[in-house]
Every structure is written in C-alpha cells, then in structure tokens.
Amino acid sequence: MELQVAELKQKIEDTLCPFGFEVYPFQVAWYNALLPPAFHLPLPGPTLAFLVLSTPAMFDRALKPFLQSCHLRPLTDPVDQCVAYHLGRVRKNLPELQMEVIADYEVHPNRRPKILAQTAAHVAGAAYYYQRKDVEADPWGTQHISGVCIHPRYGGWFAIRGVMLLPGVEVPDLPPTKPLDCVPTRAARITLLEGFNFHWRDWTYRDAVTPQERYSEEQKAYFSTPPAQRLALLGLAQPSEDPSSASPELPFTTLPPKKPQNPSRARGWLSPSISPPASPGP
Numbered sequence: 068m069e070l071q072v073a074e075l076k077q078k079i080e081d082t083l084c085p086f087g088f089e090v091y092p093f094q095v096a097w098y099n100a101l102l103p104p105a106f107h108l109p110l111p112g113p114t115l116a117f118l119v120l121s122t123p124a125m126f127d128r129a130l131k132p133f134l135q136s137c138h139l140r141p142l143t144d145p146v147d148q149c150v151a152y153h154l155g156r157v158r159k160n161l162p163e164l165q166m167e168v169i170a171d172y173e174v175h176p177n178r179r180p181k182i183l184a185q186t187a188a189h190v191a192g193a194a195y196y197y198q199r200k201d202v203e204a205d206p207w208g209t210q211h212i213s214g215v216c217i218h219p220r221y222g223g224w225f226a227i228r229g230v231m232l233l234p235g236v237e238v239p240d241l242p243p244t245k246p247l248d249c250v251p252t253r254a255a256r257i258t259l260l261e262g263f264n265f266h267w268r269d270w271t272y273r274d275a276v277t278p279q280e281r282y283s284e285e286q287k288a289y290f291s292t293p294p295a296q297r298l299a300l301l302g303l304a305q306p307s308e309d310p311s312s313a314s315p316e317l318p319f320t321t322l323p324p325k326k327p328q329n330p331s332r333a334r335g336w337l338s339p340s341i342s343p344p345a346s347p348g349p
C-alpha cells in the first residue's frame with residue numbers, strides 16, 4: 068500500500084477502531100467503473116476514499132456511551148448521530164485534509180442514494196457483495212432480489228456507515244484489494260439471498276459464514292424495537308427538544324432528514340412495489 072495511504076489509514080483507524088469501526092481505502096475510479104453515470108462520485112478517478120463500517124462492538128463501545136452523554140439531539144436517529152460524531156472526530160484529528168463524508172442514509176432530492184454502500188464495500192475489499200447475478204440460473208423469476216454484502220469475519224453482523232472522500236489526495240498506484248468470496252457455492256448464495264430478502268428479521272442470513280462476533284441480545288432487541296422506544300429499552304430518557312441542548316452540526320454533506328430513519332428513507336426512487344421493512348436494523 069502506498070505510504071501516504073498507509074499513514075492516513077493508520078490515523079483514521081487509531082481514531083475509529085477503538086469504537087468498533089473498520090475502514091478500508093479505495094479509489095473513486097474503482098467505484099465509478101461499476102456504476103452508471105447517475106451514481107458516479109464527481110471526483111477524479113484516483114481520488115482516495117475510505118469505506119467505513121461498524122462491527123458488533125460499536126454498540127457497546129460507541130453507541131451506548133454516546134447515548135449516555137449529552138450529545139444526543141431529538142428527532143434524528145441516535146445511531147446516525149453517533150456515527151456522525153465519530154467521523155467528526157476523524158475530521159478534527161486531520162485538520163489539514165479536506166474531507167467529505169457521505170453517510171449510508173443520504174439521498175438526493177429524487178431519493179436516489181448518494182452512495183451505493185454495498186458496491187463501495189466490495190470495491191474497497193471490505194465485504195463481498197453477493198448479487199442475483201452471482202447465482203447461475205437463479206430460481207426467482209420476476210421477483211426483485213436485493214444483494215447483500217458478507218464480511219469474512221462478521222458475516223452479516225455489521226453495517227456500512229458511509230464513505231469518507233479526500234478530494235485532492237490522489238493515489239493512482241493504490242493496488243485494489245479483492246473482497247474475500249466467503250460464500251462460494253450456488254446453494255449457499257441462494258440461501259443467503261433468500262434469507263436477506265424474505266426472512267431478514269430472523270437474523271439468520273447474517274450467519275452465512277460463522278462470525279467471529281454477533282450482535283448481543285441487547286443489540287438485537289435495540290434494533291428490533293421501534294425507534295421511539297429504543298432509549299427506554301436501555302433505561303435512558305428521550306433527549307429534550309430544547310435546541311440549546313443540540314450537539315454540534317453533523318459533518319455530512321447534507322444533514323440527515325427528519326426521522327424516523329430507516330432504509331425506506333432512501334427507497335422512494337426505486338420501484339414503489341418494494342415495501343419497506345417495519346423497523347430498521349443495522
């Protein structure tokens with residue numbers, strides 16, 4: 068890996084890894100090469116970017132302490148605020164760099180996602196993105212089948228939180244890292260995609276590989292609980308709506324929309340026949 072990238076990666080990891088995040092460098096060109104122009108990131112191809120994901124440890128190491136702190140604002144999702152807070156720390160620790168962060172939930176006015184998180188995770192080598200086209204002679208006819216990323220150590224027990232773009236930092240010689248194909252057989256890919264699309268609430272698709280760590284029962288309960296009752300589940304009170312208690316501005320390109328936040332916040336531009344899940348999970 069280029070020295071400059073290795074140094075930057077180390078600095079970002081020092082800031083984020085203790086809180087249950089992982090980061091993976093990639094070139095904007097690798098991402099843009101797989102997507103139609105409407106999804107392109109408008110930066111020169113060799114621009115350095117980092118994919119950020121959260122592991123099961125994020126819940127105890129980052130989210131719970133964050134919820135207990137005074138940073139929480141009403142109306143916006145606590146997990147999104149927590150991630151924003153930690154990415155803001157990266158920005159503070161690297162003041163000399165221009166940095167643009169795009170979170171997984173950010174959408175354009177037409178509701179199209181600003182970043183295709185799974186494609187980014189795949190090109191960054193973080194987690195293999197299994198799609199319908201990775202199954203030969205698939206059995207699903209005209210059904211819509213969404214793809215799913217599987218992490219070699221956490222299976223499906225992780226979430227992609229966004230990308231950090233470093234405009235002006237160009238790394239044309241960064242070698243691409245292939246994601247590990249940890250679900251190599253047709254049968255296992257069918258089970259995985261059916262689990263993700265039709266039974267995701269039972270969590271089983273996340274065990275497509277035996278994970279090093281899963282979400283705790285408490286974490287699963289948190290994400291299975293409707294957003295309005297989640298803080299009570301952890302024995303915490305809702306934050307006051309007094310604007311003076313607000314945390315600093317989130318460091319994203321746009322502020323997150325008003326809640327409830329779930330993947331359906333970004334689905335409006337897709338086929339309206341896909342019904343959103345009742346409760347978002349990570």
Ligand code: B12
Binds near residue numbers: 101170330
């Ligand atoms: C909209 C959305 C939904 C919608 C629609 C789902 C869909 N994929 O169509 C709904 C509400 C149904 C949904 C549900 C869920 N979601 Co959702 N959702 C999203 C969201 C916000 C955008 C996905 C999207 O619109 N993609 C657009 C389509 C067109 O992209 P695409 O299918 O990948 O197509 C592109 C690729 O094929 C690429 N391409 C072409 N050739 C090639 C070749 C290669 C090699 C590669 C890599 C790419 C590539 O080009 C295509 C575009 O032209 C993402 C977060 C994000 N910002 O990406 C989360 C996300 C996909 N959801 C996620 C999850 C976990 C879920 C749920 C389990 C609920 C939950 N949160 O617990 C359920 C699962 C049910 C289901 N059917 O998907 C996770 C998936 C994590 C993972 N391990 O993959 C994501 C990444 C959120 C996150 N922060 O981690 N979701």
